[in-house]
Amino acid sequence: MDLGLSEEQEMLRESARGFLQKECPKRLVRQLDESDEGYSSELWHKMAELGWMGLVFPEKYGGSGRSFLDLSVLLEEMGYNLVPGPFFSAVVLGGLTVLTAGGDEQKMEFLPRIARGETILSLALTEPTASYDAASIKTKAVARNGEYVIKGTKLFVLNANAADYILCVARTRNTGNPEDGITIFLVDAGSPGVKCTLLKTLARDKQCEVVFDNVTVSEKSIVGERDEGWPIVKDILQKATVAKCAEMVGGAQAALDMAVNYAKERVQFGRPIGSFQAIQHYCANMATDVSGSRFITYKAAWKVSEGLPADLDVAIAKAWASEAYGRVTLSAHQIFGAIGFTMDHDIHLYYRQAKSGAVIFGDADFHRVIVARELGL
Amino acid sequence: MDFKFTEDEEVFRREIRQWLEQEIPQRWIELAPDIWEETEESWALAREFQRKLGQKGWLAPAYPKEYGGLELSHMKRLILAEELAYSRAPLSIEVEVTVNWVAPSIMLFGTEKQKRDHVTSVAKGDIIFCLGYSEPNAGSDLASLQTRAAEAGDGYVINGQKTWCSYGHLADYCWLAARTDPDASKHEGISLFIVDMKTPGITVRPLINILNRHSFNEVFFDDVHIPKENLVGQKNKGWYQLVIALDFERSSIGYAAANQRVIEELIKYAKETTRNGEPLANDPLIRNELAQLTVENEVARMMAYRIAWMFSKGLHPSYESSMSMVFISEVMRRTADVGMRILGHYGELDRDSKWAVMNARIMRMCLSSLSIGVGGGSNEIQRNIIAMRGLGLPRR
Numbered sequence A: 001m002d003l004g005l006s007e008e009q010e011m012l013r014e015s016a017r018g019f020l021q022k023e024c025p026k027r028l029v030r031q032l033d034e035s036d037e038g039y040s041s042e043l044w045h046k047m048a049e050l051g052w053m054g055l056v057f058p059e060k061y062g063g064s065g066r067s068f069l070d071l072s073v074l075l076e077e078m079g080y081n082l083v084p085g086p087f088f089s090a091v092v093l094g095g096l097t098v099l100t101a102g103g104d105e106q107k108m109e110f111l112p113r114i115a116r117g118e119t120i121l122s123l124a125l126t127e128p129t130a131s132y133d134a135a136s137i138k139t140k141a142v143a144r145n146g147e148y149v150i151k152g153t154k155l156f157v158l159n160a161n162a163a164d165y166i167l168c169v170a171r172t173r174n175t176g177n178p179e180d181g182i183t184i185f186l187v188d189a190g191s192p193g194v195k196c197t198l199l200k201t202l203a204r205d206k207q208c209e210v211v212f213d214n215v216t217v218s219e220k221s222i223v224g225e226r227d228e229g230w231p232i233v234k235d236i237l238q239k240a241t242v243a244k245c246a247e248m249v250g251g252a253q254a255a256l257d258m259a260v261n262y263a264k265e266r267v268q269f270g271r272p273i274g275s276f277q278a279i280q281h282y283c284a285n286m287a288t289d290v291s292g293s294r295f296i297t298y299k300a301a302w303k304v305s306e307g308l309p310a311d312l313d314v315a316i317a318k319a320w321a322s323e324a325y326g327r328v329t330l331s332a333h334q335i336f337g338a339i340g341f342t343m344d345h346d347i348h349l350y351y352r353q354a355k356s357g358a359v360i361f362g363d364a365d366f367h368r369v370i371v372a373r374e375l376g377l
Numbered sequence B: 001m002d003f004k005f006t007e008d009e010e011v012f013r014r015e016i017r018q019w020l021e022q023e024i025p026q027r028w029i030e031l032a033p034d035i036w037e038e039t040e041e042s043w044a045l046a047r048e049f050q051r052k053l054g055q056k057g058w059l060a061p062a063y064p065k066e067y068g069g070l071e072l073s074h075m076k077r078l079i080l081a082e083e084l085a086y087s088r089a090p091l092s093i094e095v096e097v098t099v100n101w102v103a104p105s106i107m108l109f110g111t112e113k114q115k116r117d118h119v120t121s122v123a124k125g126d127i128i129f130c131l132g133y134s135e136p137n138a139g140s141d142l143a144s145l146q147t148r149a150a151e152a153g154d155g156y157v158i159n160g161q162k163t164w165c166s167y168g169h170l171a172d173y174c175w176l177a178a179r180t181d182p183d184a185s186k187h188e189g190i191s192l193f194i195v196d197m198k199t200p201g202i203t204v205r206p207l208i209n210i211l212n213r214h215s216f217n218e219v220f221f222d223d224v225h226i227p228k229e230n231l232v233g234q235k236n237k238g239w240y241q242l243v244i245a246l247d248f249e250r251s252s253i254g255y256a257a258a259n260q261r262v263i264e265e266l267i268k269y270a271k272e273t274t275r276n277g278e279p280l281a282n283d284p285l286i287r288n289e290l291a292q293l294t295v296e297n298e299v300a301r302m303m304a305y306r307i308a309w310m311f312s313k314g315l316h317p318s319y320e321s322s323m324s325m326v327f328i329s330e331v332m333r334r335t336a337d338v339g340m341r342i343l344g345h346y347g348e349l350d351r352d353s354k355w356a357v358m359n360a361r362i363m364r365m366c367l368s369s370l371s372i373g374v375g376g377g378s379n380e381i382q383r384n385i386i387a388m389r390g391l392g393l394p395r396r
Helices: A007-023 A026-034 A041-049 A068-080 A087-101 A104-115 A230-265 A277-306 A311-341 A347-359 A364-374 B007-023 B026-031 B040-056 B074-086 B093-109 B112-124 B238-246 B253-272 B284-312 B319-348 B358-368 B379-390
Strands: A121-124 A140-144 A147-158 A165-171 A182-188 A194-198 A207-218 B129-132 B148-152 B155-162 B173-179 B190-196 B202-208 B214-227
Touching (some): A007 A041, A068 A230, A068 A277, A140 A165, A147 A165, A182 A230, A230 A311, A277 B284, B007 B040, B026 B040, B040 B112, B093 B129, B093 B173, B093 B190, B129 B214, B148 B173, B253 B319, B253 B358
Antiparallel strands (some): A147 A207, A165 A182, B155 B214
8 A cells, every 4th residue: 555646746746836837827827717718729729738738548549648647636636736728628528538539540640739738628518417427418310311310408518619629428319218219429519500508607617508509419429339428428428527536626725725725814802813723623624634635535536546336435525525525625715714705815706716616526415325325234 | 646545555455354353352343332331341351352453563563663563664554554543443542552552652761671671562462652741730731730750769659639530440550741840841740651450559549531531541640660661761861752752653544443433333323224214325314424424534544645655755744634633523413413313212211221323322422422622732733733733823
């Protein structure tokens, strides 16, 4: 057993930390949060040059063949620095889907371009029911003359506004088993009939409504097998869930660091407020939450990385990290007091992320349902 | 990163399990004493078991071989602790205190003679120490202790009162912190001593605990003469030795493993019990609670693993141990609470009732779990440690 990072992972972490502190200051985060695009192409291309987009892709697809665990380390740093933009969509939701389920041609076409930062993918999975089960997939793709016509509304689609291609999860047949008959299509976002509307959200992340109004795609755009897309979705959701936990661990660590630094400096009653036990105990609880989230997340990430069965560990990680990040940012707000209640202060950026992170890919209740099932209850 | 145990470690785990299946006495399983529930009968069973454990080298597996240990790796010790706790093996808290705090302190600060006289005996399970730390006016503020050890002739004379001495009525020796320089500042004048509990002048009075059992004692020292050679380490530096000892293996893995067992029993109960015509396991609220307990216990387990892993890397956990203790103490209290909600009225019944379920473990745990999070440094003190040592927050 080894709970430490490898030398390579430490190097990745250090370089990511250094790079992001310089290239992704909070000023830029705010500016991009407020913008419609939600990302800076300058920062995006610099990240691509560092090899981040292709980190987990094999070398023959323009990547560097690193592990999912390595990607988790990087995502933790990105979460720490609140990096705005479609990295998660392009690499985790899009890239990994193409990598695990795509045909050779698709991989050759898309992965090197994702790795170079030239192509952005987005995953259109959830619909107005806002849930992550197969039965919620009502968007239809009907075969017609060797092509498919997609019709339906996808909601809460992350970064669709910036995407060149959208992975659309659609229903190609109804058999009574909701998990049967799901197909994933790789749709050019510029196709006629694709309409993307940005949603205004708490975290100011770029979630969209994407309407597919009789969008025609070729058979070649299917990722994986027709009607057999649900296992692919489950696999990608599992990876995305852990990846999100890693991001949340980074965010929680940042909120803790900010609050502790403030508690050391802010003087009231003639002493730093960090010398008061009430504040100390908040901080102790926050540190405990951050530690707990980190180990439980890395355990799940390690399992995913090793290709081991990970349903239980992933659900445990998300059930815990979702609530822990929320508690940490809430306590941070309490420590910052009134100044934290301003737009000028940075802590609310983390609080917003915690709220959004808790919901995406299933909240704590959702994952406790899985844990209970895995326990044989 | 690698979260799996090696094949060699897994073999070791199986070996322990097999051994425990054979060696845990049937009578102990019937008595099923929870923490703080030992009786004279269970204590005797436990001491016999501990000697067997000692013969295997498993009572103090970390010790050097010359003192009866195995110099076992930290990971194997973690596995051993996990299996002992999960199997509810007959080990009392005082054994753990003796093995993990007292004897290692003797190895670190003691004379050759003290090591020869005591460490091997501890590893064999032959002697047990009780802690003479707390006093009526020195609890969390332990350094304000007032029990006096005055130099007299070729020894020391001890006067004062200790309290909360767990199993002081059954222990062979007391590991005593006493004031040797009353004029020095409070951290400076303390020394540590080994005191034979049979020494004249020692009076032990029971404090009956919340489980209605005799586990704690007040210990009165009335002109107790002890030889000079019973001083351990440097005179007046006892506080610093004591604080170092507090950082010794304080892994909470035993608690996490024991609690895991309780959660598994609750899950089994929920599956097998029908209420209003439906298995309890079908109730979404109960499923949610049991899932959350599992999540929390897994977090606790990883925190405990971290401690062992840090030791294995030559790192010295301090606030990390506090984190892990605070966390598991609260998980255990919640486990008892959730258990009561799942069991309902049945959770109230004590073991003598024919209606009792789960061997009345939950009702006893409701009481016993109050001690985890108080004894050995309250959760408030642990949080102070996390804040000040871990996060660098100022004292003033």
